[in-house]
Amino acid sequence: xxxxxxxxxxxxxxxxxxxxxxxxxxxxxxxxxxxxxxxxxxxxxxxxxxxxxxxxxxxxxxxxxxxxxxxxxxxxxxxxxxxxxxxxxxxxxxxxxxxxxxxxxxxxxxxxxxxxxxxxxxxxxxxxxxxxxxxxxxxxxxxxxxxxxxxxxxxxxxxxxxxxxxxxxxxxxxxxxxxxxxxxxxxxxxxxxxxxxxxxxxxxxxxxxxxxxxxxxxxxxxxxxxxxxxxxxxxxxxxxxxxxxxxxxxxxxxxxxxxxxxxxxxxxxxxxxxxxxxxxxxxxxxxxxxxxxxxxxxxxxxxxxxxxxxxxxxxxxxxxxxxxxxxxxxxxxxxxxxxxxxxxxxxxxxxxxxxxxxxxxxxxxxxxxxxxxxxxxxxxxxxxxxxxxxxxxxxxxxxxxxxxxxxxxxxxxxxxxxxxxxxxxxxxxxxxxxxxxxxxxxxxxxxx
Numbered sequence: 001x002x003x004x005x006x007x008x009x010x011x012x013x014x015x016x017x018x019x020x021x022x023x024x025x026x027x028x029x030x031x032x033x034x035x036x037x038x039x040x041x042x043x044x045x046x047x048x049x050x051x052x053x054x055x056x057x058x059x060x061x062x063x064x065x066x067x068x069x070x071x072x073x074x075x076x077x078x079x080x081x082x083x084x085x086x087x088x089x090x091x092x093x094x095x096x097x098x099x100x101x102x103x104x105x106x107x108x109x110x111x112x113x114x115x116x117x118x119x120x121x122x123x124x125x126x127x128x129x130x131x132x133x134x135x136x137x138x139x140x141x142x143x144x145x146x147x148x149x150x151x152x153x154x155x156x157x158x159x160x161x162x163x164x165x166x167x168x169x170x171x172x173x174x175x176x177x178x179x180x181x182x183x184x185x186x187x188x189x190x191x192x193x194x195x196x197x198x199x200x201x202x203x204x205x206x207x208x209x210x211x212x213x214x215x216x217x218x219x220x221x222x223x224x225x226x227x228x229x230x231x232x233x234x235x236x237x238x239x240x241x242x243x244x245x246x247x248x249x250x251x252x253x254x255x256x257x258x259x260x261x262x263x264x265x266x267x268x269x270x271x272x273x274x275x276x277x278x279x280x281x282x283x284x285x286x287x288x289x290x291x292x293x294x295x296x297x298x299x300x301x302x303x304x305x306x307x308x309x310x311x312x313x314x315x316x317x318x319x320x321x322x323x324x325x326x327x328x329x330x331x332x333x334x335x336x337x338x339x340x341x342x343x344x345x346x347x348x349x350x351x352x353x354x355x356x357x358x359x360x361x362x363x364x365x366x367x368x369x370x371x372x373x374x375x376x377x378x379x380x381x382x383x384x385x386x387x388x389x390x391x392x393x394x395x396x397x398x399x400x401x402x403x404x405x406x407x408x409x410x411x412x413x414x415x416x417x418x419x420x421x422x423x424x425x426x427x428x429x430x431x432x433x434x435x436x437x438x439x440x441x442x443x444x445x446x447x448x
Contacts, residue, residue: 001027001082002200003075006048007041008034018042021071025082025096032096038104039070051075052205058352061298065140068205072143076122077103121149121168128229145222150202151192152184158195170230173240181223185216256374256392257400263288267332269368277367279350280360282336284398286349289333291402291419292325294357294395300348305329305337327419358394365390 005021018040025032045057052068053059081099085091125146129139149168156166184191189210192199199208230236258266267285271278287297290310304312309328329337340349352360365371371388406419 001025001079003051003078004048005037005039005051005071005075006034007043007046009043021046023074023078023096023100025078027082027086035096035100037074037100039067039074041067050205051203055206056356058356060351061295069139069143073126074103076126080120080122121146121153121170124170124230124235125226128226141218141222142226144204145219145226147202147204148185148188148219149181149223151188151198152181154198154201155184155191155195158197170227170236173227175240175242175244178220178223178240178244182216182220185211185219255400255404256376256389257397257404258288258370258389260405262370263401263405264332266365266368266370269364271364271367274367277360277364280352280357281364281368282339283349283351283357284361284364284395286333286336287395287398288401289330290327291399291406292327293399297349297395298351301346302341302348303346304348308334325419361393361395361397362390365393 002025004024004026006024007019008022009019019042020036021039021041022034023037024034041053042059045053045059047054051071053064057064078096078099081102082091082095085095125142129142153166153168157164160166189208192208224241227236227239227241231239263285266281269281271281283297287294292300292310292312293314293316295315296312299315300310300312304310309326310333311324311326313322313324337348343350351357366388371390373386374389374392376385376387376392402419
């Protein structure tokens, strides 16, 4: 069975104009024609082969998550409804029209009818995500987790003939199953090459690569949270994570960030021959001076600048801690805001898709000749590596640069946290600051 989402338009579409996505379903020789959905997207950034916005498309992360998330929810609903109705010989002409109508009217179909009896993965994830803020980037992470579990189930059906009808059922998952899922995640990049039908059934928006320990640990944190919710809601009586100890946990190397001198060097470098790269250089330098996460950076509007400071509530923690962060603008960040004050629209600064932003940061550092060697922890091999700093730079380095340089001056975690949105005593804070050689020298000088 194949479900495709694509745009269909014969007229010339104006730049930035959105058009409806159409859905079609094919199962062998059986074919259900295109039907219009309520999902709209700019056709220039849509990739029908992936069923998602193009990886390097210039769009906001919020738009990407909203469109891709809605497509995935509709795809899951149609697939499950089709499987159930096909099993009862109920798929006839007009089936897709009725299924779409049921979806948009909120009618429970397929696995949703069996929630009280079977609690399938997709139906429970729908309920789990329904209680979460759909704009949070974590929602995307849970959809990634669901697809991993779907592919794992497909893998089990392929390699175990006696489990040819295996489905992921939260009531029957054991600690041993979690160990098997962990091993699958470690080796999935190779497994999908050996069993290509897995990706055909449950495609991923990006190429599946070998995962490091921190990545897998992060996915299992989300899986643990999902099972905790299942237990809290009464869908399971015993949590399989009790006694689960697989993996080495998250490990972080010494935080890498730009020095104040390097930041000035980057800001003062001549980018006149590459105006588009200059824009993203400015955005990165601004982020280094306010210390926000990239998700918040993308949401900044001109209204976020109040009395010479950036004011915002960090979106990542808004549900748990709606504390307003106020960061006064220094001369560098004020100059950047002034430079783009006439930028069309309400957005504070021009911004590209987050992945393109990361590419631009690396290119900007190289162009500014900021290429010193740094020691990093290779997350795959868990060994040290020497790499030029421009090759390991990303949007999150801006946050580390802000925290690291201020902490060197004041050495007060609570004060710095008030500028970053970290809670008092945050364990995560230690991943950003670094006790550098100058700070160590100051300490030993106290001895005389």
